[in-house]
Amino acid sequence: MKNNIAISVLKQRFSDTSKNLITRWANPHNKPAVASLYIHIPFCFHKCHYCDFYSIVDRQDRQEAFLARMIDELRAQSLATGHPSLQTIFIGGGTPTLLAPRLLKELTAAIQMEFDLSTSTEWTIESNPETLTNEICDVLAQSGINRISMGAQTFNTTHLKTLERHHDPESVERSIRRAKAAGLERLSLDLIYAIPGQTLDQWADDLSRALALPIDHLSAYALTYEPNTAMTARLKRGEFNATPDELEVEMYNHTLNQIQAQGMKRYEVSNHAKPGSQCRHNLAYWQGENWLAVGPSAAGHLDGIRWKNTPRLEEYLNTSDEGFAPICEHETPNQRRMLMDWMMMGIRISQGLGQQELLRRANELNRADQIVQVMNMCIDQGWVKLENDHWSLTDSGFHFADRVARDLIGALIED
Numbered sequence: 001m002k003n004n005i006a007i008s009v010l011k012q013r014f015s016d017t018s019k020n021l022i023t024r025w026a027n028p029h030n031k032p033a034v035a036s037l038y039i040h041i042p043f044c045f046h047k048c049h050y051c052d053f054y055s056i057v058d059r060q061d062r063q064e065a066f067l068a069r070m071i072d073e074l075r076a077q078s079l080a081t082g083h084p085s086l087q088t089i090f091i092g093g094g095t096p097t098l099l100a101p102r103l104l105k106e107l108t109a110a111i112q113m114e115f116d117l118s119t120s121t122e123w124t125i126e127s128n129p130e131t132l133t134n135e136i137c138d139v140l141a142q143s144g145i146n147r148i149s150m151g152a153q154t155f156n157t158t159h160l161k162t163l164e165r166h167h168d169p170e171s172v173e174r175s176i177r178r179a180k181a182a183g184l185e186r187l188s189l190d191l192i193y194a195i196p197g198q199t200l201d202q203w204a205d206d207l208s209r210a211l212a213l214p215i216d217h218l219s220a221y222a223l224t225y226e227p228n229t230a231m232t233a234r235l236k237r238g239e240f241n242a243t244p245d246e247l248e249v250e251m252y253n254h255t256l257n258q259i260q261a262q263g264m265k266r267y268e269v270s271n272h273a274k275p276g277s278q279c280r281h282n283l284a285y286w287q288g289e290n291w292l293a294v295g296p297s298a299a300g301h302l303d304g305i306r307w308k309n310t311p312r313l314e315e316y317l318n319t320s321d322e323g324f325a326p327i328c329e330h331e332t333p334n335q336r337r338m339l340m341d342w343m344m345m346g347i348r349i350s351q352g353l354g355q356q357e358l359l360r361r362a363n364e365l366n367r368a369d370q371i372v373q374v375m376n377m378c379i380d381q382g383w384v385k386l387e388n389d390h391w392s393l394t395d396s397g398f399h400f401a402d403r404v405a406r407d408l409i410g411a412l413i414e415d
Contacts, residue, residue, distance in 0.1 A: 138182055141182045
């Protein structure tokens with residue numbers, strides 16, 4: 001009976017266009033294959049100027065109410081999808097490690113209760129260097145979390161100020177070693193390059209300091225000026241100039257040389273890992289798999305249905321439909337859009353796109369010839385190679401990943 005209520009709620013939330021899919025969910029033998037869960041904790045102690053994720057400055061007065069609401073949503077989604085066995089969990093934000101330790105314990109206990117974690121689950125939490133205390137590390141290690149993704153961004157105090165990033169560079173090493181001592185073996189660091197005023201030598205120093213730490217994964221992103229961020233507004237006001245493209249390319253190439261020397265390998269445009277340490281959760285996104293999403297602004301995907309929870313904390317706290325959160329965006333299954341998404345993400349990872357799979361799906365839309373034309377052009381340009389029945393980016397092609405993705409998407413648009 002309870003399961004039927006949850007199915008009914010999902011019908012309402014996802015509209016009648018998903019009726020056939022939701023009906024399949026009601027059959028315990030034919031539920032969607034869900035192996036991943038994303039949880040969004042919006043609290044931060046400061047809003048960084050480059051960040052376009054939903055986050056709010058934490059006053060610690062809403063954490064308890066937030067956690068109670070989130071647990072209700074966890075239960076609703078778990079029930080509706082048959083308490084699936086999860087292979088990956090990612091708690092992002094915001095800064096999830098700003099939650100009080102006892103609330104982190106409650107959250108992780110609820111996840112363990114509502115989902116099957118009996119398989120080898122990769123369980124990641126994002127962290128700021130200043131929030132990874134000994135107590136928090138112990139809570140994480142005891143809860144089953146086994147991977148930390150820490151935002152360092154840069155070790156240069158001038159560039160931290162440019163980004164409006166508030167932490168002591170020295171705390172990065174302290175926190176990484178503290179996590180390691182607590183038994184958290186899988187450690188990832190985020191860096192940003194092409195910061196206004198940053199030189200190649202300064203980026204090389206950031207990279208060197210990061211790779212000297214006991215990490216197995218590095219995310220190195222070129223600074224992106226997202227709409228509606230303070231960083232973009234400052235650029236438009238002329239407070240600084242964007243890094244020249246030529247210097248950004250030099251920084252990227254230097255990154256590749258250094259990570260290879262440290263035994264890491266690029267597996268996505270901006271992500272590098274030691275063998276076996278790739279982020280399985282992110283790969284689930286990039287390969288178009290299913291995942292549940294809990295929390296304000298969290299976005300999920302099930303068999304072609306995409307949705308996004310409201311990015312407003314008050315609305316999230318005060319609106320509950322049998323546990324489900326209010327949704328602000330919703331897309332129903334669409335063959336063309338699903339293929340576009342798969343191509344756009346898949347071309348960015350090192351293994352690329354399976355040739356036969358891509359042509360089969362494109363042929364269903366009568367666009368296989370156009371896809372072949374784009375791929376041949378990209379091969380002629382030296383951006384793409386065809387190996388082991390996969391189209392993938394060459395080393396030089398990674399600089400043109402967005403262009404290749406755009407051309408592939410264009411090939412699916414009817415004349």
